[in-house]
Amino acid sequence: MFETIEKLLILQDRDQKISQIRGQFASIGPERTALQARATATQAGLEAAKLRIKQIESEKKRLELDVEAKRTLIEKYANQQLQTRKNEEYKALAHEIDGCKADITKIEDAEIELMEQAEAAQKQSVIAAKEAADAKKLVDEKISDLNACEENLKKELAQLEANRAELASAVDEVARSRYDRLLKSKGGRVVVGIQNGVCGGCHMKLQQQLVVTCQAQKEVVTCSNCGRILYYTRDMDLALVD
Numbered sequence: 030m031f032e033t034i035e036k037l038l039i040l041q042d043r044d045q046k047i048s049q050i051r052g053q054f055a056s057i058g059p060e061r062t063a064l065q066a067r068a069t070a071t072q073a074g075l076e077a078a079k080l081r082i083k084q085i086e087s088e089k090k091r092l093e094l095d096v097e098a099k100r101t102l103i104e105k106y107a108n109q110q111l112q113t114r115k116n117e118e119y120k121a122l123a124h125e126i127d128g129c130k131a132d133i134t135k136i137e138d139a140e141i142e143l144m145e146q147a148e149a150a151q152k153q154s155v156i157a158a159k160e161a162a163d164a165k166k167l168v169d170e171k172i173s174d175l176n177a178c179e180e181n182l183k184k185e186l187a188q189l190e191a192n193r194a195e196l197a198s199a200v201d202e203v204a205r206s207r208y209d210r211l212l213k214s215k216g217g218r219v220v221v222g223i224q225n226g227v228c229g230g231c232h233m234k235l236q237q238q239l240v241v242t243c244q245a246q247k248e249v250v251t252c253s254n255c256g257r258i259l260y261y262t263r264d265m266d267l268a269l270v271d
């Protein structure tokens with residue numbers, strides 16, 4: 030094979046490897062962020078469950094104070110009953126006392142409901158705590174793996190890039206700068222074979238003269254349509270498929 034093309038293909042292989050490793054490297058940051066978000070979300074779930082327990086407890090205390098206040102009122106009304114001699118007033122106080130008792134019954138019902146809620150909140154908190162602990166363990170492990178992977182990729186990339194400079198310097202300068210320009214503007218594969226008489230990059234039919242020049246393997250030939258560098262090997266089919 031034409032030596033310049035051969036060296037360009039080696040360089041292209043290297044560049045594709047570098048680009049692949051860079052892609053892997055770039056995906057690590059977002060992956061780590063997503064994992065951290067997962068751990069944060071389960072932790073937030075646990076905090077919410079704990080907060081719910083606290084809210085229920087303070088609600089329970091409030092109800093207890095309400096009951097106490099009603100009992101104090103009942104006591105007050107009972108004392109007033111002892112002091113009064115007016116039947117009407119006595120009856121009115123009895124009515125107030127009944128009202129307070131009814132209120133206490135309602136509050137006690139609410140307390141029972143609250144106890145059920147407290148039980149459910151406790152259960153939820155235990156589940157949330159386990160979820161948060163499990164998520165943290167898993168996330169810590171995965172992040173540690175990602176960090177190790179990142180380190181390896183960094184090393185591999187440094188090696189590939191150092192070696193890339195060596196491979197590039199071995200290529201004829203004109204061909205190399207053309208290759209570099211193409212790589213910058215098009216990315217991906219810019220040294221392409223001829224298949225069935227068409228450019229392996231843009232798939233446009235090539236002029237016969239171009240194919241013949243390429244086949245002679247004496248100079249670097251580029252596609253007149255997309256500008257990619259063309260190459261030929263014996264197993265390539267030059268005939269156009271009709």
Ligand SMILES: [Zn+2]
Pocket residue numbers: 228229230231232233252253254255256257
């Ligand atoms: Zn082309």
